[in-house]
Amino acid sequence: MSATTVDYRNLLAIGEGEEGVDPQRLTGDLASRFRVAHEEVERARRDGCMGFFDLPRAAEAAARVRRAAAGLRGRFDDLVVLGIGGSALGTRTLRDALGAGDPVRGPGAAAGPHPRLHVADNIDPHSIGTLLDGLDMRRTFFNVVSKSGSTTETLAQYVVVAERLAGEVGPDQVRKHLLFTTDPERGPLRALAEAAGIPTLPVPRNVAGRFSVLSAVGLFPAAAAGLDVTAVLRGAARMERRCRTDELTLNPAGVVATLLYRADVECGQRVHVFMPYCDRLRSFALWVQQLWGESLGKATGLDGRPAATGPTPLPAAGATDQHSLLQLFMEGPADKVVCFVTVDAADDPVPIGNAPASWPAFEFPEGHTLNHLITLEHAATAAALRTGGRPNLTVRLARLDAEALGELILLFQAATAYAGFLYGVDPLTQPGVELGKRYVHGLLGRSGYHPPPLEEANHPWQV
Numbered sequence: 037m038s039a040t041t042v043d044y045r046n047l048l049a050i051g052e053g054e055e056g057v058d059p060q061r062l063t064g065d066l067a068s069r070f071r072v073a074h075e076e077v078e079r080a081r082r083d084g085c086m087g088f089f090d091l092p093r094a095a096e097a098a099a100r101v102r103r104a105a106a107g108l109r110g111r112f113d114d115l116v117v118l119g120i121g122g123s124a125l126g127t128r129t130l131r132d133a134l135g136a137g138d139p140v141r142g143p144g145a146a147a148g149p150h151p152r153l154h155v156a157d158n159i160d161p162h163s164i165g166t167l168l169d170g171l172d173m174r175r176t177f178f179n180v181v182s183k184s185g186s187t188t189e190t191l192a193q194y195v196v197v198a199e200r201l202a203g204e205v206g207p208d209q210v211r212k213h214l215l216f217t218t219d220p221e222r223g224p225l226r227a228l229a230e231a232a233g234i235p236t237l238p239v240p241r242n243v244a245g246r247f248s249v250l251s252a253v254g255l256f257p258a259a260a261a262g263l264d265v266t267a268v269l270r271g272a273a274r275m276e277r278r279c280r281t282d283e284l285t286l287n288p289a290g291v292v293a294t295l296l297y298r299a300d301v302e303c304g305q306r307v308h309v310f311m312p313y314c315d316r317l318r319s320f321a322l323w324v325q326q327l328w329g330e331s332l333g334k335a336t337g338l339d340g341r342p343a344a345t346g347p348t349p350l351p352a353a354g355a356t357d358q359h360s361l362l363q364l365f366m367e368g369p370a371d372k373v374v375c376f377v378t379v380d381a382a383d384d385p386v387p388i389g390n391a392p393a394s395w396p397a398f399e400f401p402e403g404h405t406l407n408h409l410i411t412l413e414h415a416a417t418a419a420a421l422r423t424g425g426r427p428n429l430t431v432r433l434a435r436l437d438a439e440a441l442g443e444l445i446l447l448f449q450a451a452t453a454y455a456g457f458l459y460g461v462d463p464l465t466q467p468g469v470e471l472g473k474r475y476v477h478g479l480l481g482r483s484g485y486h487p488p489p490l491e492e493a494n495h496p497w498q499v
């Protein structure tokens with residue numbers, strides 16, 4: 037049974053004088069619009085361009101990942117993923133949502149049966165230095181993840197790590213601490229692996245970086261950290277099945293994509309807030325931010341015409357941001373639509389108990405729990421936004437376990453694919469990041485590249 041429901045009541049005009057979408061449109065023009073986008077996605081799937089839909093059923097690839105992950109058991113206390121963007125955010129989502137790795141204990145604490153999982157997704161010298169200084173390199177394994185195999189940040193991390201490893205375990209032992217996840221045939225990381233005898237796992241060609249969490253990119257570190265990747269894939273497969281229909285009101289990803297798209301293009305609600313009421317899903321919100329932003333922000337449409345399109349995704353956290361961003365959402369510009377994510381059942385609901393004094397502010401009816409309270413906080417916030425004419429929808433999980441997370445991941449990946457075709461852009465590319473990359477090569481002095489123009493550090497236009 038599916039754990040996921042999309043509640044879009046707060047985007048509809050149902051009651052007297054309510055603003056929002058006329059429900060008849062869900063079987064009228066919006067349904068037709070979605071059907072076209074769905075068909076375009078299906079065609080892209082048939083053409084082999086949308087490999088992420090097939091990952092939940094890629095049994096052989098998953099078995100290979102599990103075998104590689106099992107090889108780490110008992111040999112390493114820490115597993116560090118080196119990667120960035122789509123090569124890191126999905127892994128962090130799996131780790132944080134499913135609670136493995138226990139980063140709270142820190143690298144120095146005693147290890148459990150599985151290595152602690154760290155995701156180093158930046159080149160900030162302080163973060164990398166602090167992480168590496170706290171690790172016993174003899175008991176640490178590094179998974180270098182880069183689909184292209186050429187991302188400067190990831191390769192720099194790798195070079196730093198390889199040198200430390202060589203110093204601490206000896207040059208001939210370095211490769212026993214490494215696994216590269218990269219393109220099956222191409223790229224510098226693949227070439228290095230072949231030359232140095234470093235084991236690898238492939239990222240399928242037809243799976244774009246930010247859609248790759250259910251490939252070896254996310255599954256290997258998750259499995260090595262002891263997470264139930266089989267259940268994640270089972271949940272994702274279930275959601276993939278639910279998304280096969282082109283009937284809008286039956287397709288959860290279709291509803292999310294179509295209503296957020298419509299909020300943007302018809303109402304100027306182009307800030308799309310992703311706000312889980314669950315700390316374990318904070319990383320998920322950052323993952324969606326990248327997925328939505330990088331996939332839909334495009335200069336050129338599928339028809340080759342200038343598009344300059346794309347909503348701005350904004351991650352937030354409930355209930356915390358009720359005391360931060362909510363004021364802006366309620367009373368600031370009406371340019372936002374909020375997508376909440378909630379979890380009905382908590383593993384540990386934490387009873388609130390009896391207050392020490394009988395002041396009203398401390399009164400919680402008997403039997404209330406923190407889980408009940410956070411659920412009420414979401415309901416109250418969604419209703420307040422609705423009353424204030426601020427649209428919102430809620431993706432509700434019955435529980436947060438590996439299967440439910442798999443459903444949630446596939447739901448948002450499919451929604452992003454549909455949204456791409458609704459906006460009329462290719463959701464799988466990211467040409468806008470290339471120029472910056474070329475400038476970095478230029479600034480590093482690499483041949484064939486130029487630094488950015490106007491690069492003098494001492495120009496007068498600074499104060």
Ligand code: PA5
Nearest residue numbers: 121122123182183184187245246
């Ligand atoms: O979604 C994408 O394609 C990007 O965000 C990439 O994941 C990111 O740039 C890292 O690329 P790579 O995996 O090639 O190192």
